[in-house]
Amino acid sequence: xxxxxxxxxxxxxxxxxxxxxxxxxxxxxxxxxxxxxxxxxxxxxxxxxxxxxxxxxxxxxxxxxxxxxxxxxxxxxxxxxxxxxxxxxxxxxxxxxxxxxxxxxxxxxxxxxxxxxxxxxxxxxxxxxxxxxxxxxxxxxxxxxxxxxxxxxxxxxxxxxxxxxxxxxxxxxxxxxxxxxxxxxxxxxxxxxxxxxxxxxxxxxxxxxxxxxxxxxxxxxxxxxxxxxxxxxxxxxxxxxxxxxxxxxxxxxxxxxxxxxxxxxxxxxxxxxxxxxxxxxxxxxxxxxxxxxxxxxxxxxxxxxxxxxxxxxxxxxxxxxxxxxxxxxxxxxxxxxxxxxxxxxxxxxxx
Amino acid sequence: xxxxxxxxxxxxxxxxxxxxxxxxxxxxxxxxxxxxxxxxxxxxxxxxxxxxxxxxxxxxxxxxxxxxxxxxxxxxxxxxxxxxxxxxxxxxxxxxxxxxxxxxxxxxxxxxxxxxxxxxxxxxxxxxxxxxxxxxxxxxxxxxxxxxxxxxxxxxxxxxxxxxxxxxxxxxxxxxxxxxxxxxxxxxxxxxxxxxxxxxxxxxxxxxxxxxxxxxxxxxxxxxxxxxxxxxxxxxxxxxxxxxxxxxxxxxxxxxxxxxxxxxxxxxxxxxxxxxxxxxxxxxxxxxxxxxxxxxxxxxxxxxxxxxxxxxxxxx
Numbered sequence: 001x002x003x004x005x006x007x008x009x010x011x012x013x014x015x016x017x018x019x020x021x022x023x024x025x026x027x028x029x030x031x032x033x034x035x036x037x038x039x040x041x042x043x044x045x046x047x048x049x050x051x052x053x054x055x056x057x058x059x060x061x062x063x064x065x066x067x068x069x070x071x072x073x074x075x076x077x078x079x080x081x082x083x084x085x086x087x088x089x090x091x092x093x094x095x096x097x098x099x100x101x102x103x104x105x106x107x108x109x110x111x112x113x114x115x116x117x118x119x120x121x122x123x124x125x126x127x128x129x130x131x132x133x134x135x136x137x138x139x140x141x142x143x144x145x146x147x148x149x150x151x152x153x154x155x156x157x158x159x160x161x162x163x164x165x166x167x168x169x170x171x172x173x174x175x176x177x178x179x180x181x182x183x184x185x186x187x188x189x190x191x192x193x194x195x196x197x198x199x200x201x202x203x204x205x206x207x208x209x210x211x212x213x214x215x216x217x218x219x220x221x222x223x224x225x226x227x228x229x230x231x232x233x234x235x236x237x238x239x240x241x242x243x244x245x246x247x248x249x250x251x252x253x254x255x256x257x258x259x260x261x262x263x264x265x266x267x268x269x270x271x272x273x274x275x276x277x278x279x280x281x282x283x284x285x286x287x288x289x290x291x292x293x294x295x296x297x298x299x300x301x302x303x304x305x306x307x308x309x310x311x312x313x314x315x316x317x318x319x320x321x322x323x324x325x326x327x328x329x330x331x332x333x334x335x336x337x338x339x340x341x342x343x344x345x346x347x348x349x350x351x
Numbered sequence: 352x353x354x355x356x357x358x359x360x361x362x363x364x365x366x367x368x369x370x371x372x373x374x375x376x377x378x379x380x381x382x383x384x385x386x387x388x389x390x391x392x393x394x395x396x397x398x399x400x401x402x403x404x405x406x407x408x409x410x411x412x413x414x415x416x417x418x419x420x421x422x423x424x425x426x427x428x429x430x431x432x433x434x435x436x437x438x439x440x441x442x443x444x445x446x447x448x449x450x451x452x453x454x455x456x457x458x459x460x461x462x463x464x465x466x467x468x469x470x471x472x473x474x475x476x477x478x479x480x481x482x483x484x485x486x487x488x489x490x491x492x493x494x495x496x497x498x499x500x501x502x503x504x505x506x507x508x509x510x511x512x513x514x515x516x517x518x519x520x521x522x523x524x525x526x527x528x529x530x531x532x533x534x535x536x537x538x539x540x541x542x543x544x545x546x547x548x549x550x551x552x553x554x555x556x557x558x559x560x561x562x563x564x565x566x567x568x569x570x571x572x573x574x575x576x577x578x579x580x581x582x583x584x585x586x587x588x589x590x591x592x593x594x595x596x597x598x599x600x601x602x603x604x605x606x607x608x609x610x611x612x613x614x615x616x617x618x619x620x621x622x623x624x625x626x627x628x629x630x631x632x633x634x635x636x637x638x639x640x641x642x643x644x645x646x647x648x649x650x651x652x653x654x655x656x657x658x659x660x661x662x663x664x665x666x667x
Contacts, residue, residue, distance in 0.1 A: 193605035218607035
């Protein structure tokens with residue numbers, strides 16, 4: 001598969017009064033052409049910082065990217081581009097959808113103008129052409145009666161419609177990469193379902209690659225081709241959506257999956273990941289998850305685990321995968337999923 | 352199921368009454384809540400589920416209808432004592448743990464507000480001890496009493512909100528989306544805590560939420576709301592296995608589940624309220640299709656549902 005975006009050794013810290021917060025500590029991943037990569041993890045794990053750094057949206061005043069970081073896109077290293085050059089990429093080749101549709105549109109500007117903005121900036125269209133294209137985009141994202149709606153202000157739209165408009169703005173220049181940062185978290189289930197369907201649809205139509213950030217595992221299962229699990233500023237497990245849900249290897253992924261009840265869950269108590277996320281001011285020595293991991297071994301507190309290979313597409317950073325590690329039983333919910341996986345594989349594979 | 356703790360009869364709440372922009376947020380709904388159960392209330396935003404909760408506890412004064420608590424109409428209590436007593440037996444946990452705690456008050460004063468109002472502590476020492484016990488009940492530390500809300504994480508704040516609700520020893524708690532603002536792993540902690548407290552103290556919950564898998568997990572029965580009306584009410588098992596109202600079917604079909612195989616097969620069913628094709632003056636009301644399974648329907652729909660239900664039972 002052809003890779004369109006490669007992130008290598010990304011490391012970012014924030015300078016605060018308390019000291020240097022190491023928010024991203026060596027993130028590596030690739031985004032393939034036409035796929036949807038979901039990034040999951042709890043708040044503070046670094047999902048949003050990673051994607052904002054790709055767009056160079058982090059505040060310059062207090063954030064610092066380490067020199068070894070590389071973001072390769074289209075043969076260019078984005079970290080080496082000047083701000084002027086980045087402006088040409090942002091909104092054209094890479095665009096972004098934000099979580100809150102209420103605040104990501106300008107309340108004092110008609111929506112037609114907001115959709116036309118990237119077109120005028122990047123594609124040298126005339127005003128009339130841009131307006132025609134904006135109308136087309138409104139139709140594409142399913143806003144009824146676009147001829148009238150194009151001259152209205154954001155407050156005249158509902159939350160779901162506003163998110164559709166934000167998507168229209170993001171897709172205006174047919175970007176090669178679309179970053180969606182929790183695009184449905186602020187929406188209702190029924191509206192969420194519509195927006196997810198719309199995104200899947202549009203992805204096929206304009207052939208773009210999507211990075212989808214969310215903490216809702218249901219949404220991940222619905223949209224993702226591959227999944228990267230983040231914890232404490234690093235990616236701890238990456239694999240295809242089936243591998244992550246049916247055959248997870250990292251104890252943190254186990255925790256995530258078993259703490260969410262499925263419709264069949266009928267236990268007295270849900271599985272809970274004990275403790276709290278690591279303090280990134282002073283990242284712990286060894287595996288950042290060790291303190292909350294009931295399967296932690298002595299080495300977890302000493303040395304950070306490398307990415308162990310599970311299959312061609314599946315990697316996990318846990319010492320449990322080391323050949324010398326003892327076998328541990330994953331939690332009940334995970335074992336159930338594994339059975340499904342094994343059954344499906346023996347019947348000819350899930351892929 | 353045991354005795355009725357709460358009966359809601361024809362409850363209505365209309366905003367901007369008599370004006371052009373009248374909103375019928377809660378439009379004639381009736382249901383019972385039994386002692387010791389958890390009743391889930393689901394629906395999309397704006398369907399009136401939070402307003403229902405807030406009207407029951409009388410944060411809004413109902414436009415019409417009755418709320419009976421243990422058989423007594425509590426909204427029209429004649430004297431102040433009765434009102435106080437009612438306020439003590441019913442408490443609420445709010446959605447946003449950041450907005451629902453006064454940032455200028457210490458935790459001890461936030462939790463003890465109810466204790467002070469109802470004069471439950473005889474001395475300052477007793478008050479402090481009660482707060483300490485409450486903090487420990489919800490899994491926090493007694494040292495936390497002297498701190499301010501901003502020193503806590505979202506999950507911890509929600510625990511404080513729960514401790515505050517428990518302070519006056521209520522029998523009934525309305526939890527209005529208590530976990531929506533929290534991270535997945537923290538959600539499980541709070542849900543476990545709520546379940547544990549229910550077991551230990553015999554509490555009754557009205558659990559308002561839009562995350563359906565969590566509602567299914569915590570609730571004994573679930574009510575589905577749409578546009579200010581209750582459209583279906585039954586046990587949580589039955590609701591998922593055998594949803595009858597088309598809106599419920601549509602709602603269930605739009606929840607993504609953490610199972611990729613299921614997601615590949617899932618097809619969304621749209622809901623169009625016009626499909627019912629109700630005639631004017633047709634009597635559309637809650638009818639009991641199966642024992643304990645209520646659906647909002649017309650006489651004609653009721654017969655159809657009954658026919659399919661009896662067919663299903665003969666088949667199985």
